[in-house]
Amino acid sequence: MNGAPALADVAGSARRVPFDRVLLLVWPAAIFMLALFVYPFLYGLWLSFQTKEGGALANYVHFFTTDNLYPTIWITLKLALPATLINVGLSLPIAYRLRRKSRFQRWVTTLLVVPITLGTVLVAEGMLIYFGPKGWLSQFVQLLHLYDAPIRLTHNFWGVLISLVVSGFPFTFLLILSYITGIDPVLARAASTLGAGPREQFTQIYLPLLAPGLAICFCLAFVQAFSVFPSAVLLGSPAGPTRVISIAAYEAAFEQYDYALASAIAMIMGAVQLVIVVAVLGLRKAFYRGPVVGGKG
Amino acid sequence: MSAPSRAAAEWHQRAWRGLLTGVMALFLVNVGLIIAAVATSSFARRWLGTWLPDGWTVSWYAEAWKEFQLLHVLWVTVEVVFAVVFLSLLLGVPAAYTLARREFAGKRALMLLFLLPLMVPPFTYGIPLATVLYQAHVGGTIWGVILANLIPTVPFVILVMTPFIEQIDINLESAARVFGANTTRVFRYVLVPLLAPGILAASLLVLVRTIAMFELTFLTAGADSQTLVVALYYAVFAAGVRAPQSVDAMAMIYMAVTLVWLLIALRFVDPTQLVSRVKEHPRAA
Numbered sequence: 001m002n003g004a005p006a007l008a009d010v011a012g013s014a015r016r017v018p019f020d021r022v023l024l025l026v027w028p029a030a031i032f033m034l035a036l037f038v039y040p041f042l043y044g045l046w047l048s049f050q051t052k053e054g055g056a057l058a059n060y061v062h063f064f065t066t067d068n069l070y071p072t073i074w075i076t077l078k079l080a081l082p083a084t085l086i087n088v089g090l091s092l093p094i095a096y097r098l099r100r101k102s103r104f105q106r107w108v109t110t111l112l113v114v115p116i117t118l119g120t121v122l123v124a125e126g127m128l129i130y131f132g133p134k135g136w137l138s139q140f141v142q143l144l145h146l147y148d149a150p151i152r153l154t155h156n157f158w159g160v161l162i163s164l165v166v167s168g169f170p171f172t173f174l175l176i177l178s179y180i181t182g183i184d185p186v187l188a189r190a191a192s193t194l195g196a197g198p199r200e201q202f203t204q205i206y207l208p209l210l211a212p213g214l215a216i217c218f219c220l221a222f223v224q225a226f227s228v229f230p231s232a233v234l235l236g237s238p239a240g241p242t243r244v245i246s247i248a249a250y251e252a253a254f255e256q257y258d259y260a261l262a263s264a265i266a267m268i269m270g271a272v273q274l275v276i277v278v279a280v281l282g283l284r285k286a287f288y289r290g291p292v293v294g295g296k297g
Numbered sequence: 298m299s300a301p302s303r304a305a306a307e308w309h310q311r312a313w314r315g316l317l318t319g320v321m322a323l324f325l326v327n328v329g330l331i332i333a334a335v336a337t338s339s340f341a342r343r344w345l346g347t348w349l350p351d352g353w354t355v356s357w358y359a360e361a362w363k364e365f366q367l368l369h370v371l372w373v374t375v376e377v378v379f380a381v382v383f384l385s386l387l388l389g390v391p392a393a394y395t396l397a398r399r400e401f402a403g404k405r406a407l408m409l410l411f412l413l414p415l416m417v418p419p420f421t422y423g424i425p426l427a428t429v430l431y432q433a434h435v436g437g438t439i440w441g442v443i444l445a446n447l448i449p450t451v452p453f454v455i456l457v458m459t460p461f462i463e464q465i466d467i468n469l470e471s472a473a474r475v476f477g478a479n480t481t482r483v484f485r486y487v488l489v490p491l492l493a494p495g496i497l498a499a500s501l502l503v504l505v506r507t508i509a510m511f512e513l514t515f516l517t518a519g520a521d522s523q524t525l526v527v528a529l530y531y532a533v534f535a536a537g538v539r540a541p542q543s544v545d546a547m548a549m550i551y552m553a554v555t556l557v558w559l560l561i562a563l564r565f566v567d568p569t570q571l572v573s574r575v576k577e578h579p580r581a582a
Contacts, residue, residue: 045425
């Protein structure tokens with residue numbers, strides 16, 4: 001780990017180290033990221049404090065006092081948190097069940113890649129037909145007389161929630177599966193020779209080792225769900241119950257051309273995501289203390 | 298353990314497994330039907346509230362091709378995707394080489410810089426990015442779209458390529474240098490041939506992700522620089538203006554383009570690589 005700096009010190013004391021030109025190779029990518037990722041972010045932060053009237057915080061005050069802006073935080077949380085809990089909650093047991101390499105595992109993982117690759121726009125279009133009032137699902141439900149009133153799963157909260165599960169579940173499943181398959185099965189076998197059944201193996205071996213991965217997976221799935229845009233517009237009712245925060249930011253930027261307000265909304269969006277991420281990672285630390293990575297080697 | 302309780306435990310376990318398989322099957326069947334619904338509608342002469350349409354036709358495809366100017370849209374998509382693949386490799390592979398081979402001050406900060414764009418969702422940084430690009434007058438052009446799409450793909454290439462480069466024996470490079478090769482020649486004659494599988498995997502993953510990248514393209518594209526997925530969004534958004542079958546025909550064309558490349562990609566990469574960035578490298582073995 002720290003062998004290289006020590007070596008450089010020794011060489012440096014003897015004579016000047018010739019500049020390592022290989023280090024130059026990292027600069028184009030680093031400059032690119034600084035110019036197009038870090039700079040726009042800082043510029044957006046600066047822009048969000050630029051206001052024509054009122055104090056520096058006028059854009060933020062405007063957001064938190066306007067009736068169709070501040071509720072978007074709550075509306076988005078109400079969609080993103082249940083969706084993430086459903087996705088992680090479903091993925092964990094199923095991925096655990098499929099942890100051993102098998103032909104079935106290969107098939108399932110390949111099939112689940114399809115909705116991820118197709119993306120939310122195509123899934124939204126398909127859901128509009130399939131879950132629509134005259135779609136196959138509604139016809140099937142009425143054929144079996146499960147529920148006779150017309151079912152409404154599009155252009156409302158449920159449409160967006162379902163779409164978040166359809167596009168989010170494959171992501172969380174594949175991520176958790178890659179974490180689980182990274183855990184050495186020898187540990188579980190050792191536990192089973194000591195009499196641990198599948199449930200004990202899960203709670204005593206896998207779960208503690210998975211905790212860091214699960215926390216990261218939850219965070220990634222949550223921030224994706226929190227910035228939901230296309231399906232909230234196409235499958236929800238973007239003026240009402242699914243007016244999520246990204247719609248508010250988009251409207252400010254591209255319909256009112258108020259880039260300062262749009263940047264402020266983007267910063268608020270990032271801040272809420274950060275709060276949840278910090279909370280989840282903090283919770284993980286509170287519940288589990290131990291080696292972050294274990295069982296290798 | 299007594300016999301009845303053991304039987305109960307076994308029954309419990311079997312029921313639990315059945316439940317999990319059922320949930321998975323339910324999910325996959327419904328996703329399959331969502332896709333099948335698009336396909337059915339795109340071939341339907343008329344489809345109103347019945348199990349299957351009244352008649353079949355392929356004329357919607359010709360209509361969609363003309364109406365949505367798909368030739369132009371497809372050409373823009375090809376240009377964007379290949380430019381993004383080429384540029385992200387050009388920027389990403391040398392950076393991955395340095396990160397794989399050297400320890401230096403600030404390496405951790407640099408890794409963070411390359412990890413963040415993969416963690417932060419595109420819509421969050423896309424709005425300030427679009428603002429900057431429009432002020433630099435590249436917003437709304439094809440170059441704006443390409444630049445925006447490079448932000449998640451350059452770090453992605455770096456993270457996929459770094460373990461690949463770490464696997465290559467450093468002695469091969471040293472041998473080449475002993476015989477007088479400079480860094481350029483080491484890259485050209487030693488590293489690139491050895492890295493070919495990794496570069497292929499990285500470029501296919503970038504390709505598939507860029508075709509499907511909606512948010513960044515949506516925020517930075519003008520009327521002439523829309524890729525297929527953004528054009529599809531606008532078509533669905535303006536549903537009611539045109540026949541729904543025509544929109545579905547366009548959706549099918551998008552699906553065909555994406556799935557062809559996905560199938561090619563799956564020959565060379567593991568499906569889990571599309572979500573988790575780095576394959577567990579078999580160094581421990």
